Amino acid sequence: MPNPTSIGRTRWAIAEGYIPGASTSQDRAFVSHETACILNAGDRDAHVAITIYYADRDPVGPYQVTVPARRTRHVRFNDLTDPAPIPRDTDFSSVLESDVPIVVQHTRLDSRRAELALMTTAAFADD
Amino acid sequence: MPNPTSIGRTRWAIAEGYIPGASTSQDRAFVSHETACILNAGDRDAHVAITIYYADRDPVGPYQVTVPARRTRHVRFNDLTDPAPIPRDTDFSSVLESDVPIVVQHTRLDSRRAELALMTTAAFADD
Amino acid sequence: MPNPTSIGRTRWAIAEGYIPGASTSQDRAFVSHETACILNAGDRDAHVAITIYYADRDPVGPYQVTVPARRTRHVRFNDLTDPAPIPRDTDFSSVLESDVPIVVQHTRLDSRRAELALMTTAAFADD
């Protein structure tokens, strides 16, 4: 049996970022959202600092997120509030820095129309 | 004529994972599903061990999948049952480990609404 | 002025592959299709050999595609016929090998329903 104790990188970037301000459902599963899925396959908790970059003002952060050892956490940018909520309908980018290796994937669900639109990509891993 | 005997890596991760629990069609092609497409272009069978990571409990696995030499296999996470089925409407991540180089791509088809939503990404390859 | 004479790799793989057999429009732009977008930014023509891998039979190929110097070519798998058409509604993967560096991106448009679904990813580059 394989033992994937640790996999990934410690610095990641997601150049795309945009939380649609509207949704055709208020069910949490269908509210328009932008997510950073973070996998920590290792044996130590990951302390992840997220910095948000904007088009026309200084970056905001760090947003502190802990992903326990051998756990995944799908972080919705919608839910980040400390130090400040992320405005809707606004272009942004993000950088994620962790003290242990993690894997990051970016996903958006857009429900501004009645039907869903989805997109995803592996984030950019800086080595 | 080129002879792509072997291509890829032996350790892969997909940080995103979520099987929608609902579908507007029961036709297998249109049931909401999450897939790991695995290419084994080499001359030896690939024995792939998949480990599933969750947000709030220990990882489950390995799920054993064989991809024969010079074949592709599009593995639906929906179909994995041993050692345990993957719950629907639940965040997860996966790590895939193979004894020979493979290439992994992640795809989701979401048919919770009448129209389809699709997303895909190359998985993260650990070198 | 920058002069991006050459960029990319010579061996690429796309683990996902599936041409939906149905479409709600016969307009070429809206017919369900699977595409390998190939950029040859260099000064020499790229001779690309595509091999198709299946789940339950031997690989088929090579399909020979030329991408002229400093040109792009969006190759629809639907259009490949020599040595054999690619069956619809069938899982496959592909390996692309070029004699000069190229960049490959995979895109699918699915119009089996009235509304469109799209997905894309950078292909896997083997170094």
Added chain:
Amino acid sequence: MPNPTSIGRTRWAIAEGYIPGASTSQDRAFVSHETACILNAGDRDAHVAITIYYADRDPVGPYQVTVPARRTRHVRFNDLTDPAPIPRDTDFSSVLESDVPIVVQHTRLDSRRAELALMTTAAFADD
């Protein structure tokens, strides 16, 4: 607190490119568009030169874009006009070259039908 002063690469390529010529809404948020999201997390402004490659004629460019230090810029290919607008309903690819490290992600919103289709991928980073 982490200090992600700089992250990324200086040469990027997006092999896919296609601006749908039609849209079911003229609201800027819903007009069919193709975007290169560019993150400059560093302390110096990024001067980015974009070259557009076509299937049947010489490349056009460079399109000059500045992304200020510690800012993001989501560049719509629809908006590029100098030296020439990018034709709609036409296959293209792009190469982005910067004087400082940046991160690039490619996104398309397609509103040719009433419902939205989205796709995204990290661009290809040449090292």
